[in-house]
Amino acid sequence: MKKVLEVNNLSVSFQTYGGEVQAVRDVNFELHEGETLAIVGESGSGKSVTVQSIMRLLSMPPAKFKSGSILMNDEDIVTMSEAQMEKVRGQEMGMIFQDPMTSLNPTMKIGRQITEGLIKHQGMSKKDALERGIELLRLVGIPNPESRIHQYPHEFSGGMRQRAMIAIALSCNPKILIADEPTTALDVTIQAQILELLRDLQQDMKTAIILITHDLGVVANAADRVAVMYGGKIVETGTVDEIFYAPKHPYTWGLLGSMPKLNDTKKELQSIPGTPPDLKDPPKGCPFAARCPYAMKVCDTYMPEYQHSSDTQKTACWLLDERAPKVNPPENIFVGGVKEHE
Amino acid sequence: MFKYILKRVGFIFISLFFIVTITFFLMQAAPGGPFTSERKVPPKIEEQLNEAYGLDEPLIIQYKDYLVNIVKWDFGPSFKQKGQSVNDIINRSFKYSLILGFEAIFLALSVGVFLGVLAALYHNKFGDYAAMIFAVLGISVPSFILAAVLQYTFAFKLGLFPIAKFDSFMHSILPAVALATTPLAFIARLMRASMLEVLNSDYIKTAKAKGLSSRVTIYRHGIRNAILPVVSYLGPLVTAILTGSFIIEKIFAIPGLGNEFVESITNRDYTVIMGTTVFFSILLLFSILIVDIIYGLIDPRIKITGSKGDQ
């Protein structure tokens, strides 16, 4: 599969009154054509900053690229000029946001919001763009697109707005779609519809999707691969199966343990005690050490290196070191309590 | 829409009724007021007054007559300006105030919005600080002091502008600047805050994510939304310009209605005080109505039935 995006050693910081916040630290991942990569983690883990860096949507300052590169077609987004970025945004990458109530311009008709990108990137006439806009609205499942296109966002329901956002993001057939918690603000039934819509569109358009979420249910539904972020770092990455059935990192265990399971009525949901680290002064060692029930002395002082447990799965945890004591993941984290791998 | 305007106009008439009533009875209570027995007015005007108000009648009848006259757009004769009715005074002077007012409103809006946008775009940089220092100075320097300083510097000392009166466009520049500065500064601060909020909003990110240039993003998506609070400030703006004109017109000896009002206060010309107060109130209430209608046209979320949309 063709690689469409490659993030290498990306570090992003924010300059604040209190000091430098190292929001993203040394992040690596790649994205292939037509696949969905889910980035999971709790609030403040750096997942939103990572994707906004890819789109270069962070205002700089206060944000700043500290190191690393973001390669797309062998070109580095980090060093691109603003004019080059304008061609990348919308054309090569589209983005949808968490809250469809605030991500559409309230004083502009939906039609104009869809056609703006088409007119700019594809040089369409207003009339052609409007026709294409109607087509796009129909594609994302909005009924009566001919009349809907002349309405304002407040005349749409939440789900409809997110559909319209998807239409806007996909209007120029981008290679990459970044979805920043696209279903968090929606009702559960609408969530499923939106995810299904994304999956259908992905199949038709071969778009690669980066899906940010803290909801593992969404991940299981929609993703091919998963990157688990904690404290500005990717602590574990692997295919969906590997993450759900053979997780290696205690943080991933914690996340899985805190996910409700349908056929498990007896056990309580587990929470991960503690709070994420202060990224103004990030720990030298593993960021999760302070909350990790299996922490060792080494965890506090040294950042673990990635250990590959398959071609696709790698984990940054000292437990995988041969000198470490053997620890098995708790039983209750697995779906239906079944453990498939060691 | 029509129903909404009708309802609002109805409310305006109720407010006006209260205002007329309160002014009438306030002036009634005034020492040496037009309706008290201890007044000393020339017999000729006394006659006119008796004729106009039926001063021999009981108070309640006088009040009723005054109301009826107001409805007929008749504010009665002036006390101190012989042979002049309040209507004459308004007709003669209001046009000057209107020209000056429009110039000041235009100045305050255009420069204020410009400064606010500038400050927001250069947030926490030199442009922002410069604009905001100017704004806080503008709010802190009272219009009449600014008027005096402008008059002294640019008219007396440098001779660049006429000192007083209102005969040409050149005459209007200094008073318009003095009148506009404080509201201008308010608008600049309002626009800055609102623009900063809008620039941080998700839909600006959406616009950027579409690949629109930052210029298009700011103009098409930013300013259009950020200007809404400024539009709702238009009502207070008209009030500020109007009350400001009392003193500015006096300093620059402009024969406008504000100046007439100040004169009538100094002379205790009660019918003029009453008449102009009522006239000002009508002016303001209708400007506020117009502002609300404009707001409804600009913000699609506001249905002009008076209720907000679902956001």
Added chain:
Amino acid sequence: MSHSQIKETDFEPIHYEQSDAERIAGESTSFWKDAWRRFKQNKLAIIGIIVILLLTIMSLTGTMISGQNYSDNDLLNANQSPSLEHWFGTDHLGRDLFARTWYGARISLFIGLMAAFLDLIIGVIWGTIAGYLGGRVDEYMMRIADILSGVPYLLVVILLMVIMPAGLWTLIIAMTITGWIGMARIVRGEVLKLKAEEFVMASRSLGASTTRIISKHLIPNALGAILVTLTLTIPTAIFTEAFLSFLGLGVPAPKASWGTMTSDALSSLRYYPYQLFFPAFFICLTMLAFNVVGDGMRDALDPKDRR
């Protein structure tokens, strides 16, 4: 990072205390402490506070420094430029402008503080009752406020000044009659917002009395907004006083306020500009100081605006 010096013993498990994991990163500070820290960083606001303090001290002592009386006429020495004897010069009646300036400061500041204080009392009571009781009471109370504020503030004050005998307290009362409405609206808004919040509901469900809820929860939490409004009311009142003096509706002679001094100076501006300079400068300085302090307080008390 070099991993070579990692020893076998480093792999012994350590067990964190639960409380250790729940430790909140970063020092937690109380709201007011945090606000004060932010306020202190605002140098302009600190300068504003110092200016206000200096002006207050001078308004109390300034009349005694020059050894001149603020109201003594001396027509032989009328309209004199600033000199060693008369530091700010004299006015058209030969009165010492230095003494008058600080006497005027006393009057202007007193009017400003008093009007703001009365607005505060009425506004907080009115706003709290309307906001706390809600419903029809709220509707009627706010409708009354709407009608009162339908006519421009300055117009109302002017009309009242026309019918009332001139004097310091008349001025303050006239300003207060409609001045409290802004404060009442803000307090009501805050109370309405706070009333719906969980901690107030929690307190009520625990059986706290109305007085306790108002005094322990609503007022302290609305205090930020109240303080900012209060600070910004003072310059408005000082401005209004000057404005009225200018129309001849201010404090009667021989009393002086900055407004009456400005007004007197304007008639002879062309020949004696220094007479305008001092009162005008101090009006602007005072308004500027209060505005800057008010802005600083708003920024410090409104953490959502922290950027």
